[in-house]
Amino acid sequence: MTNILIQAVLLGGYYALIACGLAFMFQVMRVINLAHGSLAVVSAYAVWSLSDTFDMSPFVALLAVVPVMGVAGWLLQRLVLERAVRGGELLPVLSTFGLAIVLDNLLFQQFGADTRSLSPMVGDLSWEAYELPGNIYVGKLPVYILIAVIVIIGGLDLLLKRTALGRQIRATATDPDTAGLVGVDARRAAGIAAALATMTVAVSGAALGLRGTFDAYAGAPQLLFAFEATIIGGARSLWGVLAGAIVLAVAQSVGAQIHPQGFLLGGHIAFLVVLFIRLALKGKAPLRLAGIAQLTRKGAAQ
Amino acid sequence: MTIHRWTWQSKLTFTLAAALILILALVPAFASDSVNERLTVLFIYVILAAMWNAMAGYGGLVSIGNQLFFGLGAYMTIRLADAGINPFAAMVLGAVIVAGLSWVLSLFMLHLRAGEFAIGMWVLASIAHLCVNLDPLIQGETGTSLISLNAYAIADRRMMIFWAALIGMVGLLALLFAVLRTPSGLAMQAIRDNEEAADSIGVNPMRTKRLFFVLAGFGTAVAGALWLAQVSAFQPKTYFSVQWTAYMIFMVLVGGLGRFEGAILGALIFFAAETWFAATGVWYLIGLGAAALLFSLLLPKGLWGWIATRTGVSLMPLGYRVHMETPSK
Numbered sequence: 001m002t003n004i005l006i007q008a009v010l011l012g013g014y015y016a017l018i019a020c021g022l023a024f025m026f027q028v029m030r031v032i033n034l035a036h037g038s039l040a041v042v043s044a045y046a047v048w049s050l051s052d053t054f055d056m057s058p059f060v061a062l063l064a065v066v067p068v069m070g071v072a073g074w075l076l077q078r079l080v081l082e083r084a085v086r087g088g089e090l091l092p093v094l095s096t097f098g099l100a101i102v103l104d105n106l107l108f109q110q111f112g113a114d115t116r117s118l119s120p121m122v123g124d125l126s127w128e129a130y131e132l133p134g135n136i137y138v139g140k141l142p143v144y145i146l147i148a149v150i151v152i153i154g155g156l157d158l159l160l161k162r163t164a165l166g167r168q169i170r171a172t173a174t175d176p177d178t179a180g181l182v183g184v185d186a187r188r189a190a191g192i193a194a195a196l197a198t199m200t201v202a203v204s205g206a207a208l209g210l211r212g213t214f215d216a217y218a219g220a221p222q223l224l225f226a227f228e229a230t231i232i233g234g235a236r237s238l239w240g241v242l243a244g245a246i247v248l249a250v251a252q253s254v255g256a257q258i259h260p261q262g263f264l265l266g267g268h269i270a271f272l273v274v275l276f277i278r279l280a281l282k283g284k285a286p287l288r289l290a291g292i293a294q295l296t297r298k299g300a301a302q
Numbered sequence: 303m304t305i306h307r308w309t310w311q312s313k314l315t316f317t318l319a320a321a322l323i324l325i326l327a328l329v330p331a332f333a334s335d336s337v338n339e340r341l342t343v344l345f346i347y348v349i350l351a352a353m354w355n356a357m358a359g360y361g362g363l364v365s366i367g368n369q370l371f372f373g374l375g376a377y378m379t380i381r382l383a384d385a386g387i388n389p390f391a392a393m394v395l396g397a398v399i400v401a402g403l404s405w406v407l408s409l410f411m412l413h414l415r416a417g418e419f420a421i422g423m424w425v426l427a428s429i430a431h432l433c434v435n436l437d438p439l440i441q442g443e444t445g446t447s448l449i450s451l452n453a454y455a456i457a458d459r460r461m462m463i464f465w466a467a468l469i470g471m472v473g474l475l476a477l478l479f480a481v482l483r484t485p486s487g488l489a490m491q492a493i494r495d496n497e498e499a500a501d502s503i504g505v506n507p508m509r510t511k512r513l514f515f516v517l518a519g520f521g522t523a524v525a526g527a528l529w530l531a532q533v534s535a536f537q538p539k540t541y542f543s544v545q546w547t548a549y550m551i552f553m554v555l556v557g558g559l560g561r562f563e564g565a566i567l568g569a570l571i572f573f574a575a576e577t578w579f580a581a582t583g584v585w586y587l588i589g590l591g592a593a594a595l596l597f598s599l600l601l602p603k604g605l606w607g608w609i610a611t612r613t614g615v616s617l618m619p620l621g622y623r624v625h626m627e628t629p630s631k
Contacts, residue, residue, distance in 0.1 A: 032417025034366070080599065087602050089416040090364045094551060095598040097366060097420075101548055101591025109584045220544060224428065227421045261436065268429045275422070279413050 003136045008253040010138060012229075012246030013146030017207055018222050019229035020153055021200040023241045026230065028173045028193040030089070031081055034096040037223030038103040039198060043069055043205025044118070044214050045107060051121045058118045058206060066202045073198025074191045081194065082187070100219060108216035118209035126210070145207050152200055153238045159196075169193050228271040234278075247274075315617040323472055330461040338464050342532055344573045345467040346525050347553065349474055351565040351572075353521035354550035356478055359560030360491055361514045364416065366547050367423025368522050370430050373541035374400045375523025376530035377434050383450045384439055390466060393527035397520050404519025408512045424544065431542035445537035448530055463531045470528055474521045479562065481517065486510050491560075552590045555597040558606030563617050567606050 022036045033039075043065055050061035080099065084091040119126035122141075129137040160166040171179035172189040180186050208214050208222065225248065233244025248267050255266015330338055350372070357363040378396030383389045407426065414422050435442050451459055481487050489510045492500035501507055530536055553572045558564020579586045601608060 026417070032421060034417075034421070080595070083599050087598075090358070090362060091598050091602055093364045093366075093417050093420045094555060095595050097548070097551060098555075098591045098593075098595030098598060102588050102595060105584045105587040105591065109588070224421070224425060228425065231418070231422075259436075261432065265429065265432045268425055268432070271425060272429075275414075276410060279410050282413075 002134065004253050004257065005250065006132075006136060006138060007142075008250040009246050010142035010146055011253070012242075012249035013142065013149050014204075014207055014211060015225050015229045015245035015248055016242040017145060017149040017152070017200070018204040019226040019233070019241050019245050020149065020156070020238050021197040021204065022223075022226040023230040023233070023238060024156060024200070025194065025197045027236075028169055028197075029077075029081065029085070029190060030173075031085060031092045031096075032227070033076075033081075033197075034093060034223060035076075035100040035103060035219075036096075036201065036226055037221070038100040038107075038219035039069070039072070039201045040205040040208055040222050041107060041214055041216065041219045042103055043202040044209040044218075045111060045116070046202075047206045048116050048118055048121075048209060051118065058121050058210065062202065062206045065206070066199050069202035070195040070199045073201075074195040076198065077191045077194035078187075082190070100223075104217055104219055111216055113215065115213040115215045116209065117213040118206065119212070122210065141210055145211070148203060148207070149242065152203065153242060156196065156200075156238055165189070165192065225267070228267060232271060232274045244274075312617050323468070326468055327465070330464050335460060338460055339532070340577070342464050342467045342528070344569065345471040346528050346532070347549070347569040347573055348471050348566055349521055349525040349528075350546070350550050351553035351557065351569040352475055352478055352562075353518040353525070354547070355554045355557075355559065355561075355565040356514050356521070357518040358554060359564070360482065360487070361511045363412070363511060363515060364420050365423040366420045366544065367425070367427040368518070368550055369542050369544060369546040370423060370427035371400055371404065371519045371522035372526035372529070372546050373427070373434065373538065374403065374430055375526030376536055376541050377437075377440070377538075378523070379527040379530055380446060380448060380536050381437075381439065383448055389448055389450045389531065390462065393466070393524070393531065396527055397523035400523035401516050401520035405512070405516050407519075408515045412508060412511050412515065424547075427542055427544070431538055434538050434542070440536070440538060443537060443539050445535060447535045451531060451534060463528070466531065467528050470524050474524065475566075478517065478521075481513070482562065486513055548587075548590060548594070552594050554604070555594050555602075556604055558604030558608075558610075559602065561604065561606045561610065563610075564604050564606035568604065571605075 018037075018040060022033065025031055025033050025036075046065045046068070047058050047061045050056060050064060051058045054061075076099075080095050081092055084095045125141055128140045130140060130143065131137055158166075160170060168179070168184045168189045169192070171182070171184050172186045172193075176186040176190075179189070204222075208218070229245035229248050230241055231244070232247050233240035233242070247270060251270030252263045252267040255262035255264070255269070258266070326341070329341060333341075350368075353371075354365070354368055357365060357368075375393075375397050378399050379389065379392045382392035382396055387395065411419060411422060411426070434440055440446055454462065482491070486509075489500065489505040489507075492503075492505050526541060529541075549572060553568035554565055555568070556571055557566065557568020575586070575589075579589065597604060603611070
């Protein structure tokens with residue numbers, strides 16, 4: 001049981017990595033980017049191609065892919081999101097979904113139906129493990145991924161709270177027009193935020209490839225995992241997203257214990273339950289979970 | 303000053319549409335099997351586009367998960383037919399059950415906003431897919447087929463499915479048209495234009511959104527059941543594929559989001575594109591995605607929206623027109 005929990009927490013680290021870019025975009029620009037998962041897969045293929053062609057370590061290849069994806073994110077903001085957001089909150093959903101279809105099928109056109117993995121390129125690291133007391137083995141790679149996501153979330157958090165750029169991004173998120181009045185270049189802030197988000201996507205793409213296999217259509221499930229982790233975590237803070245990701249992974253692992261096909265279903269059910277409780281707390285769910293909603297309202301009043 | 307709904311164009315359209323439906327009803331008598339089958343597919347596309355448009359175009363409910371209703375419509379038909387119900391009755395009954403389910407879902411899904419609702423629906427479709435896979439009758443991804451249709455001779459069967467699709471399409475379009483002209487429909491269009499403003503003048507967004515959500519659930523389930531009747535095989539993966547929603551989005555965005563005529567035009571364009579380009583495989587899908595992306599950025603009201611604002615033509619009158627009489631000299 002302890003073993004399952006530890007493995008689930010490590011899996012949650014990967015989900016947090018894929019989710020933090022999505023949540024960051026949602027916090028800052030109020031946009032859910034439906035091409036998020038596809039961009040992660042694009043990054044995974046980019047890392048794979050570089051490693052394969054130049055016989056280099058995927059970690060070195062990732063150093064090259066991260067800035068390229070940052071530029072791609074900046075372009076995405078300038079060419080697609082900026083224009084779509086002006087047309088209301090529905091158009092970004094449609095345009096990023098269109099983009100996801102284009103990316104997925106371009107990848108399929110280019111790389112075909114074979115699955116790829118980065119794990120053969122990192123040698124022993126793909127199976128090396130730390131031994132914990134109680135005969136528990138934890139893979140080094142999942143641990144590195146968990147450390148990476150803590151560093152990334154910590155970095156983004158510090159950036160948002162402590163730096164001038166972070167203040168500008170937050171100001172733009174709250175009210176772009178007013179931010180503009182006090183001298184913030186809102187377009188620049190939004191562009192940088194999008195670039196940062198896609199840079200985390202590049203890292204999560206590499207993690208996807210290192211943990212297992214991927215193919216051209218692997219983007220959609222990654223998007224769903226990222227979305228569920230974000231919603232479970234509450235989307236308020238990136239640390240909440242990390243917690244949400246771990247809850248998602250634990251629910252999946254529990255589901256897998258109950259039924260051989262219960263892995264995905266377990267995660268989905270956790271997502272629905274959290275959604276339901278959140279709506280009930282706001283007094284919006286059908287049953288209103290009357291007691292809870294009133295209690296919290298009283299609590300807020302006192 | 304006079305206020306009226308009908309223009310000479312819309313009266314002409316209705317006459318032509320009635321004539322067209324009559325002609326279509328007679329098609330199986332003289333057309334070849336392949337023409338019959340392709341037209342059945344077209345009718346299903348029109349239903350899919352019109353139902354997605356009802357939700358997104360009028361209710362501001364952009365869903366990436368309408369394959370939920372499509373797949374469940376087919377699955378319910380299989381389940382009911384397996385219980386000994388006539389397959390055609392099972393199609394209708396199955397869609398009614400899906401409508402009931404979508405009412406339950408609407409109780410909490412409609413509280414989500416924009417992107418959250420869109421992907422939330424996708425998650426629900428994924429849940430439904432996984433649950434259907436657990437049903438021993440379906441045998442996981444292997445799937446099963448609507449065997450009870452084999453009781454009909456092949457020629458009769460093809461004709462009955464054609465008529466069922468035609469009746470389904472005409473019936474659902476008429477239902478949507480009628481609903482859009484009721485106060486609820488007007489409320490829906492007010493919500494589409496500005497939810498806060500509509501709310502402030504006493505429109506209840508939740509009630510009207512729910513009405514269209516359930517209508518779309520029902521109609522899309524009918525489309526799923528018709529598709530099942532047409533191809534007879536049921537593999538969960540094909541029915542619960544997000545591809546269906548991609549098609550719906552393409553049709554509605556290109557035809558005209560929030561335009562009654564737009565969904566029909568979009569379905570015709572999609573049908574033509576599929577007929578000509580489907581053989582190109584992946585490039586065809588890339589083209590669909592690119593078209594959705596470009597239309598949402600450059601022409602968000604679609605082709606029909608562009609035509610209608612340019613010319614003021616309204617073939618299916620949903621609103622009212624104010625006509626100022628020229629002052630007599």
